[in-house]
Amino acid sequence: MESIGEQADKAQSEPYQPGSEADFERLYRDTYRRIFGTLIILVRDRATAEDCAQETFERAYRNWAAWKPDAPVEAWLHRIAVNVAISNGRRQRLRQAGELIRRLGRPDPGPDPADVAERSDLIKAIKKLPTRQAAALVLRHFHGYSNREIAAALGIPEQTVASRLAAARKQLQGVLGR
Amino acid sequence: MSDLEREMEQELHRVLDPIAALPIPPRRTLQNRRAARALLGGAGAALSLKLLTGVAVAAAAVTIAGTATTGSLNPSDWGQQVSQRVAACKAELADGQHGIGDCVSAFAQQHGAAVASEARHHGNGNTNPNANGNSNANGNASGHGKDKTHPTPKGQSGAVPTLDPEPVDQAGQHLPVHVSPRP
Numbered sequence: 001m002e003s004i005g006e007q008a009d010k011a012q013s014e015p016y017q018p019g020s021e022a023d024f025e026r027l028y029r030d031t032y033r034r035i036f037g038t039l040i041i042l043v044r045d046r047a048t049a050e051d052c053a054q055e056t057f058e059r060a061y062r063n064w065a066a067w068k069p070d071a072p073v074e075a076w077l078h079r080i081a082v083n084v085a086i087s088n089g090r091r092q093r094l095r096q097a098g099e100l101i102r103r104l105g106r107p108d109p110g111p112d113p114a115d116v117a118e119r120s121d122l123i124k125a126i127k128k129l130p131t132r133q134a135a136a137l138v139l140r141h142f143h144g145y146s147n148r149e150i151a152a153a154l155g156i157p158e159q160t161v162a163s164r165l166a167a168a169r170k171q172l173q174g175v176l177g178r
Numbered sequence: 179m180s181d182l183e184r185e186m187e188q189e190l191h192r193v194l195d196p197i198a199a200l201p202i203p204p205r206r207t208l209q210n211r212r213a214a215r216a217l218l219g220g221a222g223a224a225l226s227l228k229l230l231t232g233v234a235v236a237a238a239a240v241t242i243a244g245t246a247t248t249g250s251l252n253p254s255d256w257g258q259q260v261s262q263r264v265a266a267c268k269a270e271l272a273d274g275q276h277g278i279g280d281c282v283s284a285f286a287q288q289h290g291a292a293v294a295s296e297a298r299h300h301g302n303g304n305t306n307p308n309a310n311g312n313s314n315a316n317g318n319a320s321g322h323g324k325d326k327t328h329p330t331p332k333g334q335s336g337a338v339p340t341l342d343p344e345p346v347d348q349a350g351q352h353l354p355v356h357v358s359p360r361p
Contacts, residue, residue, distance in 0.1 A: 037194040054206040122189045142190040
């Protein structure tokens with residue numbers, strides 16, 4: 001079985017033509033799993049991650065003709081995906097507030113057992129980080145991006161990437177008691 | 179690399195690497211999403227509702243109009259009744275008498291009045307006594323052409339035009355008649 005990293009290496013072998021319908025379809029096939037993988041960490045559950053991944057590619061498709069080949073296409077997609085995840089988080093918080101008000105007085109049903117089985121304490125702790133910090137961690141420690149590449153992907157200065165990573169690690173250490 | 183970073187990498191790969199084996203779902207296109215939105219919400223939903231309402235109202239109007247005109251939900255009823263009445267009128271004709279216009283016209287007017295009354299009773303709102311279109315629409319109701327009981331003007335032939343073949347003198351016993359102008 002190919003790992004996600006091997007799939008990414010293969011995807012970068014042929015250049016993409018901005019605006020080309022066929023190339024966008026190829027881009028979708030080549031990068032969907034990596035974008036989906038990032039989103040699984042950034043959002044609440046798998047179904048939400050699938051929805052956010054589709055929204056990411058919808059947004060990318062709308063701007064596909066304007067994409068400049070000098071920037072790495074996957075970094076561009078990750079930038080869109082992180083923005084989609086942040087928007088989703090805002091909507092989620094609003095929904096949770098509404099649900100909390102509706103549930104007042106009722107006992108807490110507790111977490112979904114399937115979710116608990118799938119996630120480790122570390123993954124759960126990463127999910128609780130602010131979306132931008134979690135994105136920096138995933139890009140750094142799963143996709144293997146350098147700080148410069150993360151900066152390009154997220155559209156922030158390299159120094160900001162370093163400070164976000166440091167803050168994320170510190171928070172994880174506090175949560176995990178290490 | 180710290181222990182935490184190493185553990186993070188291992189854990190992320192453990193959770194996310196199986197995703198590489200998952201099938202890639204079909205890409206959601208903007209057209210699909212717009213179509214779904216048009217059907218399920220917003221102005222599209224309102225327009226669809228209006229269209230459906232319009233179609234339902236039109237269908238109901240056609241059904242009510244048909245019922246009011248024929249007195250039946252079956253649109254072929256009126257035609258059958260007219261055909262039967264025409265045959266009956268022909269049968270009632272005495273020997274040598276021609277024309278069924280009055281007979282059929284009387285039936286049409288009687289039927290039209292009855293159906294219009296029924297339609298008004300059912301709230302159809304059509305108060306025009308000729309609105310059913312039958313009293314003049316069947317072609318014979320106004321007594322045009324075929325009713326020959328009217329006096330024939332002087333100087334014109336009283337022969338009735340029919341589609342029957344001319345009688346033939348098969349025995350050849352009669353001489354041809356020559357008509358000569360009067361002096």
